[in-house]
Amino acid sequence: MDYETFDHEADIGIRGYGKTLEEAFENAARAMFSVMVDLSKVKPVKKFHIKAEAPDVETLLVEWLNQLLAIADLEGYLFSDFKVKISQDGTRLEGYAIGEPIDKERHEISVEVKGATYSMLEVDKEDERYKAQCVVDV
């Protein structure tokens, strides 16, 4: 699995890995939505485009995740598939998320993620593998 969650006292941590920075960002988004729902239950019905900017790559991760949550909240959607392109300097991002409207019966949602935070925020490269993580507020 290229994504996982980890323990945090009151909330929960999310982590994505990838061969590229982009993949790590996409998998971090998967990890975040996996806190709310079993991703295999979310059908790819509609695509939403996202653009984000930040002073550095760590903040860019928080921006990316929070924009996903804002759109999901606004549209009443859950997402399970993601694609991003990140600028060379790690300050701009363009991409999209694919998912479907929330179906309370079928999705069996566990908890709402309210926001990605700067707590335990890390974006780095270890042994040719990128890692993107932070704690999310539930």
Next chain:
Amino acid sequence: MDLKLLERKGEYEWEIPKTSDMNVPGKIFASRRLIEDMDDKVREQITNVACLPGIQKASLAMPDAHWGYGFPIGGVGAFDPEEDGVICMGGIGFDISCGVRTLRTGLSLEEVKPKIEQLAEALYRKVPAGLGSKGKLSLSISEIDDVLRGGAVWAVEQGYGYEEDLEYIEEQGRMEGAKPENVSHMAKKRQLREVGTLGSGNHYLEVQYVSEVYDEAAAKAYGLERNSVVISVHCGSRALGHQIGMDYIKELYKAAKKYGIPIKDRELACAPINSPEGQKYFSAVAAGINCALANRQVIAHLVRQVFEEVIPEAKVEMLYDISHNTCKVEEHVVDGERKTLYVHRKGSTRALGPGRKEIPKAYRDIGQPVLIGGTMGTFSFILRGTSEGLEKAFGSACHGAGRATSRKQAKRVFRGERIIQELRSRGIIIKAHSYAGVAEEAPGAYKDVEEVVNAVHNAGLAKKVVKLRPLACIKG
């Protein structure tokens, strides 16, 4: 927590000695057992807060403290604008003005018990909760602006509740100085259909009864006696409050750099109170507080309708409404001098002692009601504020039990269905939108609320008035 790093100042007071970076010492109020189990991160975070400019007396943590964002959850910090004091995002948090409202029903346990199933089902149907739930209200952006300016006063004007409810809400239901123009369009858009919704996570609506009275006189003043049935609502400012936090953490991080404020943690992003950035944030927080007050007012009215429908003899009245993620401007005495301070309470309940002008007249001689939510299977408490608490902790107390087990761990250990069955066998009905959510919020995942409340009581921060036992709980 490593006790060697603390100096014991009293049976329930532990000090983190001041170092050169710190402007004041740190202080934790807790029993020995609570402090031994407390995360070491609490000490680290209190220490970081103590380094912020203009902080008064001490950087404080309540007995339910745990690792938070910038401030610990259960953290209190008071700042003087005249001494370059700051307003800090981490001291307020993301769920701005999350809080508890308790309503009296005028009914006794005997009257409610035969109808409890019916009440629980009707409340579950009437009050929108859980992920993706939308309220019955659908507002326009300009109506959201009215909510942000008007708070619970707006809700009453719309027919949700009565004028007399307002006296029993902090700030009489409406925070001054709110500026909707300082709240982003995105924040407002996310709130259009969320006014009057409970949310998810640790938010709930509970029917409870008084199972024990500790202080007869205070209970009487609060309109309670043994077996009185009450309703408590725990929720906040929903997505709007969150978006304000997300938007301003970036602005305040820049401001901290601009004003040369050294911050040890990104979530301690802050600005001087007396700066355009600081005042702008304060006006957005005030708007967020009004959003939460309006939200609880609308929910309370829905609850009132349900009760009066199911049990026509019910007379649902406000007991009180408190917020536990706020920054409030208050007068306090520091070293014999009366000062106007910006008091940050992150996961801490205001607990003002007798005589304070902020307290409604009916309770002023007794002290402010301090509403402490427990977990769905255990107890909640109502305490009263004390003069000692004003002196020791700027009139602050704990806000709940505080988590002891992470959500991930709780989900591994507990099963939602089983918890619901177990509680039912003990006479507690749980209506939940998510089984996994119930597992994460299992009573066993929290600290012992009784131990936390006893520490608050024994430290003198607030005094126990009554204990509340749940009859039915609606979870998001």
